[in-house]
Structures are given as C-alpha cells and as structure tokens.
Amino acid sequence: MPSSPASESVAVSDIETAAERLRGVAVRTPLLASGAIDSRTGGTILVKAEMLQRTGSFKLRGAYNRVAAIDPQQRRRGVVAYSSGNHAQGVAAAAGMLGVPATIVMPADAPAAKLDGTRALGADVVLYDRATGDREAIAAEIANDRGATLIPPFDDPHVIAGQGTVGLEIADQADARGVVFDAVLVPCSGGGLVSGIATVLSDRMPEAKIYTVEPEGFDDTARSLAAGAVVRNEPGRTSICDGLLLPVPGTLTLPINQTLLAGGLAVDDDAVAEAMAAAFRHLKVVAEPSGAVALAAALTGTFDCCGKTVCVVCSGGNVDGRTFFDLVGPYL
C-alpha cells in the first residue's frame, strides 16, 4: 500500500480519536440548506455551519484535541498560543474546559471584543506591538520560561486531527441523507481545516473533489498547489477576510493538501460580503468574512455548482456587529 504525506502525519484514526475527545464538547454543527441558494447556483448546496461551534468557529476542535493530548503532569505548566482571532478563543475555551492555565499573545490593537472575549474565557492575555513585536518569538519565550506547551494554529498533527472532525461529521451527515458530495469547498489560511477534512474524506468519500477557497491576493495555497511548490503572497494587498491573511501555506498542511486536494479558488471582497448577506437571509446564520469565502465561491460561480451536490464549509462567525452591518447592508 503506498504511503502518502497525509498518512505519515495524520491518520483517519487520529481524527476518530479526536472525535471521541470532542464528544459532548464540540457542537455537532448541522448541514443547512436553502431553496434560494440551490436555485441561484443550480446545484444542491449543503452548508456546514461551523459558526455555530462553541467560540464561534471550528478552531475549538483542534485546540481542544491538542490540549487534551497533553499529559496531566505537563498540563499544569499551562499552554501558550498566539492569535488575534479565532484560534485565541479556541485555545482559551479548550484550556478553560480542561482546567489548564492559558496565555494568549495578542496584538495590542486587536478589537476590544476579541481581547475581552479571550479574557472572559479565562485566559491570561499578553499584548504585543504588531509593528515591532514578533508574536511567535514572544509565545515561544513564554512557553520556554514556564515549560508550557505551545499550541500552534495549524502546523500540528493534533490540531489538524481536531479540525478533521468537521470532515467526519460531513461524511456521517452525508451518509444519513444518502448524499455523496461531488465537491467540498473549504475556507483556507494555514490549511489545518482543509487538510483535516481531506484526510477523512479521501477515505470516506473518495469521489468528492476538495478545494480551498481564499481571498484574492491571499491565495498562496491555490498558487502553491498549482505550482507544486511553496508560493508566497505578494505584499501590499488587503482583504476584509482578517482570518485568512497568512503569507504562506503551513509546512505540515501543504504536503497533505498537495496529495489530497483538487485545487484552490479565490474570491474578492464584494463576493464575500454578498455571501455573508445570503447566509444571513437564507440560512439565518452570521458568517464572518473569512468564514464566508467558500459560500462566495459557490454563489458567484467561481466554482460552478450547476448540477452538482456541493458541501460548503462556513468556518466562523466572529465579526463585530457594526462591521457586519456595514458589509452586508448594501446587499439587503
């Protein structure tokens, strides 16, 4: 049997173990459907609604699986993470549930809601200056000083396995409906979510073609997949998708994605805002910009859903109310 990079770093059994750990902890998020979205795309679209996950994004899954894997002796020394967004809240919540002290390194100019949210989950927040500080170095130093465990946002087998439980649920929910997906569209930044989903579905639903979706100008994974080598984003671009702005794919995730994915897509900010409005109107859920890129790819025809059965992953809903209204207002 040929071995693949996927099987070397994360196995389906690792994801099944993660699912056991997450039982009763993570929300089994539903697949949502809308006749209006089906009519518009000409396909059958089922939206995996991970904004309904605890902490408002899928990130809880990987964080919890990583923290739960630490042995009891080591747990007492705590965990450290760096993040301005959903990973911060995922790690803070997971550590809180497991009784592990958590320190999160966050930029001093992060939105007050995210700082407060992370503190409210019981984490100790250490601020740094985004212009002059190096968050990875700061987090590594704290972890080193305390003997604490660093929880990486994606380049970690336990984190990938935790995110992969989204894929396990997609497979189970599709089975229950008697559906086989032609394609699965997944928001992508570091690539932890899509690599975990692809690991499961390559086993459980090998017919499904899996695609990343990224913001235009930040489609480093799409271009790396196409080039067969690591391609960085050009500097100087901006996007409303604040969670998908990393310059380069993950070192553990890219090899998995190179083996298992069909390719990568990119969408512009207007398409993202319109997709947020469609999720609000037709699915009754709040998608943050980064969470809505895959739905945007389906609605704009960037991925042609016509005649296909497509799973669209919406990865999170942590967006400030005013920002949400400013973005979706023009589409209501």
Add this chain to the structure above:
Amino acid sequence: MPSSPASESVAVSDIETAAERLRGVAVRTPLLASGAIDSRTGGTILVKAEMLQRTGSFKLRGAYNRVAAIDPQQRRRGVVAYSSGNHAQGVAAAAGMLGVPATIVMPADAPAAKLDGTRALGADVVLYDRATGDREAIAAEIANDRGATLIPPFDDPHVIAGQGTVGLEIADQADARGVVFDAVLVPCSGGGLVSGIATVLSDRMPEAKIYTVEPEGFDDTARSLAAGAVVRNEPGRTSICDGLLLPVPGTLTLPINQTLLAGGLAVDDDAVAEAMAAAFRHLKVVAEPSGAVALAAALTGTFDCCGKTVCVVCSGGNVDGRTFFDLVGPYL
C-alpha cells in the same frame, strides 16, 4: 392509568411517527451554548435553534407531517392554508416536497419578501384585504370548492405531533449530553409548538417544567393557564412579535397545555430586541422577534435561570434585514 387531554389528542407515538416522516426532511437543529449567556443568567442555557430549520422556522415540521398524512388520492386535490408568516412557508415547502399543489391565503399587505418566498416555494398565493376579508372563510371556501385539505396552523393533531418532534430532539440531545433540563421555555401563539414539546417531555423528561413565553399584551395563554379558562387579549396593543399576535389560545392546544405546563411568561419589545442582539453576537444566529421571546425571558430574569439548566427554544428567523438592523442596532 389516568387519561389526560394530551393523551386523547396527541400521543408520544404520534410524535415518533412524525419524526420518522421528517427524517431527512427536517434539519435536526442543534442545541447552542454560549459562555456569555451562561455568565449573564447564572444558569446553563442551551438554545434549540429552530431558525436553522428549512424555511427558517419550526413550522415546516407540523406542516409536513400534516400533508404527509393525507392519502395519495386526496393529495391530488391539493392543500390550502392561511398565514401571513412562517406557516405559509412551511406548508408551501412541505407541499412542494411531497408534490402536492398548495394554495396559501395571505394578506395583500404582507411583506413582499414573505409573498415572494411563499411563491418561490411553488405555492399559489391568494391575496385578501386584511381590513375587510376573513382569511379563514376564504381558505375554507377554496378548500370546499376544490375538495382540498385545509392545513390549520396549530389546532390539528398531526400539526401538533410534527411540532412535537422539536421536543423529541431536545430529549435525545439532552440524553446525549447527560443533561436533564430544569425548565424549557417556548415561544407561544396558538400553542402548537409548546403542546407538542410538552407531550414528549412529560414522558421523556418529567422533571422539566415547561413555560410558554409571549409578548406583553398578547399573553392570552399565560393568563388562560392562570385563570383555568379561556382569556382573550385586550385589543389595541402592538408588538414587534408579528407571529405571536393571535387573540386567544387554540381549542385543541389549550387543554393539553393546561394539563402539562408549569405556567406562562411575558416579555416586552425592548427585551426581545436585546435578545435578538444576544443571539446574533453570542450564538451567531438570526432570530426574528417572535422567535426570540423565550431567550428574552431568560436574559431579563423574567424566568430566573440562576443555578438551573434551561432549554430555550428559538422558533424562527424570518425577519427582513432592515427591520433586524433597526431593532438590534441599539444593542450592538
């Protein structure tokens, strides 16, 4: 064994039959949790998110169960319903899925979105003048002329049994979490949803006290339960809860509710708007005003959740985007 009005009109087995019919049709909506909501109420709150149901409200369940119960010969003559809101879309969608022609009697001044939504689901919409027309009489006449089947919004055993599948899911999901609810709070107008839920939970979770929640001035069920007799709402009041404005409890539902409920609560419009904002911010879901009354009762302390484990039913999310923003804006 003593017989109760509940057991005479709707049995748990009827609700189990409805659940079989709805398998693969209705979304098994999740129970959502938020640390922020728990902190604020001092309790453990799990929100049954029925705005995620197909058509944006629980109404699909009862409508589908009622239409599916019609024999094949009779189905061809079609179904008729009157509704300005969620029941219209529930019946239209259910009939569409079952290949049954549907006619919905709606007020001519209903929001364009609801008229268009009902037509988009394949129903024939008949308009009437809210000031001069009698929708029940119009619907009855159409049904009579065509030999079609009238689908009542709540006073029907199949409709109640369909809505009761919400209760079956609550019981199953609570079992899976190892949770027993101290209380279940349910939005109420005609009383179909709460009577169905109470029928299941009186059997599956008899410890749970079940309460209706209504808008202030429209708490006919609360006052009827307290009085032990039918009490009508006084005319002249208004509320943003456009789905909960019926003047009097149902004739089939009230006896069930008198037997099985612990009582009824009422909330004002400001509390409802704030609950809509809390659902948006903390749960990432869109609640319509009528759908948010039970959450409002929990958040305001109208029902004291402190130290309790409480299930809050959010019944729907069909609200115009502009209306939503106008209502929740002050709370963001």
